[in-house]
Amino acid sequence: MQSEAGPGALHAAIIMDGNGRWATQRGLPRLAGHHRGVEAIRRTAEACPDLGIGTLTLYAFSADNWQRPADEVGGLMRLLRSYLRNETQRLARTGTRLSVVGRRDRLPNGIPEAIAQAEAATASGGRLHLRICVDYSARDAIIAAAQRLQGGEATRESFGELVAGTMHGSPVDVDLLIRTGGEQRLSDFMLWEAAYAELHFTDRMWPEFGPDDLAAAVAEFARRERRFGGLKTAAVPAAA
């Protein structure tokens, strides 16, 4: 599995947490935090190419988020609908290819069609692949992939393709996984793709996240030594 949008481009994935608390701390309804979260999506995505990020995967709505109160779920779905309607032109203009990753059969009427239109209109974008996860569950993806395998042989590569395919995604390993909002957990996000991801947790609430925070995460990532289970190259003894 590789990163997209050019050789060496990073795949960053973000759990956009803290919208509700950001709003509540200001005496605002939780949905106000989600609205501000859309602005954070825009400025964060537009900062990616200059930071060497070719793929950005954002966790907008998990399969377990259906349990939230109906007004919050409805508000998030309206936000998704307006994002697809209002943002597509800007994404196309900035060379951003949009994909929506997750189940589509439980989304409200008209949204699957709007997703297909936005994906088609931005398909030629080569600066950034922006993947927004909606009704997404990594564990459900793995279960669905296992069911499709039906006892057949699999490699990590072929199984990774099945896992991604069950959620309308493409198989791309996550290099850098960021979670905002101060919590330190993965919440059923990219469990297969993040096998060797470097993790970065920040207290910044998502509505306040922006290019400087992303740059700080990338700078910390660049200082990490990734070994993928092997040894540091210099520490491998020369063959006798």
Ligand code: FPP
């Ligand atoms: C988690 O924070 C955030 C979400 C469940 C929704 C994230 C959604 C957006 C950033 C905007 C929606 C964008 C599109 C394109 C649909 P939380 O609300 O659980 O925060 P809390 O932990 O502070 O309550």
